Amino acid sequence: MQFNFNSTEPIYLQVADQIEEAIFTQTFAEGEQIPSTTEISKEFHINPATVLKGMNILVDANLIEKRRGVGMFVIAGAQARIVEKRRDQFYNDYVKKLVTEAQKLHITQKELSELIERGFSAS
């Protein structure tokens, strides 16, 4: 696991984001155990209470579950749920901004569609 922290966003949100990202990229596969609070705490010098707060966001989002006395595990279907959530966010996070910026640059709707097609064929 590779954590990159910045100093201006709350750490517990960053912990949640980074674990979610690792589940999304299947670094933590479904049904597998994720590192314990203490392990993450020790490795990245983060207060265990903060790590736990981040993990609890993922527990509430039904992505990981606590197995008593063992640790935290990725729930089956977690990755699909993340994909679904990110699709919802895609419009707000990217499309809206894309259109706003295009309008500033006087790019027409047709030109934008062409650009998107170009992007698809290039990748």
Place this chain on the structure above:
Amino acid sequence: MSTKLRATTRYLFLEQLKQLGQGYLALLVIFVILPLLVALVTGNITNFNLLKTVGNFSLGAFLALFLFILNVTTYDVFKLLIQNGIARRTYWAARVICLVVLSVLGEAIVGLYYYGVYAPMHNLTTQRALSQTAYSLYADFLGKNLAVNLLAGAVFSIILYILIGTAGMLIGSFLALFSKWVQWLIIIILPFAGFSLLMVGISNVSGYSNYDFSGVEAFFKFLIGYPQNATAGLFNPTVPTITLLLLSAVMAALAYYCSQHLKIKQ
């Protein structure tokens, strides 16, 4: 005894015992081994009398000096104890316990040496030797039983050691309240001031030479246990014993008061 007091007493006692051992060792080196070496080097070995050297120690005076200096040392021990979560009053209690135990133990060593080595080498009978100790004024008061007299003499010495120790404790605890600089000031100025005061007192008193001192004299006679027309050796040790114990208690109480105000200096 609480666990903290036991731990503190044990620590303090072992440290003090170690220091006492080092003290005796130093005594041996300075007064026996060094002169022996000097005699060897200078070729004066024929004039060196090992037995005479060993037979001339005054271990009692050494013990008194040792207990005094030991109990003056306050701040260094306090530092370590407060770092380890030991309260001031526990430190004080442990010191008092150690002083009593060390006085008894020290007197045992002093007694063994004095009556076992010193007295025979100076051709003194045990009762004669007893008459040359701090107990000399009272040596015959309890009768002819030697064992009883020796025991009484030992108890009297132990109480004297305790008094000297508590005096050291008081001085040490008092000085520890001040910075190094102020400590030196007190050490230099206080004896000087006391001496001056005494001088002023004497010069004042000398003007009133017809002043009646018989009350003061009677009081001192009472303190040392002087009965009417008694000879030395037959004084009554009861009052002096009680006086010494009371003095020790007062010193220890004052030392307690001072030690309650100990703090880590910045």
Place this chain on the structure above:
Amino acid sequence: MSIEIKGVHQAFHGKVVLDNLNLTIEPNKIYGLLGRNGAGKSTLLNIISDRVPARSGAVTMDGQSVHENNAALGNLYLMSEVNLYPPRNKVDQLFKKTANFYGGFDTAYAHRLAGEFGLDLNARFGKLSTGYRSIFKLIIALCVPVDYVFLDEPVLGLDANHRDLFYQELLSAYGERPRTFVISTHLIEEVANLIEHVFVLDDHRIIINGDVSDVLAKAYAISGPQADVDRYTAGLNIIGADHLAGIAVTYVYGTLDNSRPIPDTVQVANQDLQKLFINLTNTTKEVSTNVN
């Protein structure tokens, strides 16, 4: 179950060092105690550990005064900058003495830590360098069986590797047996994520006392063209400002005015703990009076 500091006031030679302080230190939490030099941090820690009795006010542990209280004093350890250990004693000897006084000590862990940090068990305390004296005291702090550990400048003289190792061991020890740590340090960035709760001591008073995430949630950095930033931050609790090549950054501590629309030209971000600390404790008095 906690340490309570109530109305603690301290003055030396007529100069106030702690001005009527009130604090609660709860069990099993990691605290940061931040303050500039001379703010009164060490004095506060000395009073809590009864090294210096307070002029007025009280420090209690579980309701009992800590003053002259073996049970309370034996349940806390203060690792301080001043060295109170006999310089002629050897490291391992001092471990044993600590075990005697505290009635317990994790000697195996202490030896393992000494190995990891490269501390010679046979070295005399007085011969150790500043860094290794810190390491020695840190090892004791992690191995004594107490519920409250106070660390005053714990990483003084430690190189980056040893600091890293220390933070790791601190969290590992905390994970094994939760207890309270209060870390007083100038290296704020290094402990910012480590601590759960922060106290900021400034000018002999506590000016911040809260959960790090709560405190930082109220610490904003608002940047953009000067005029727009000024308009947006007018009337807010401004604690500092920076100017970078035509861009103004204004630092706010407190709630923003949600009724005001954020101009397109203006960016709202959060301050990190160090920036917040610098802004709050800057000597420009007209600024720091805005606090709380």
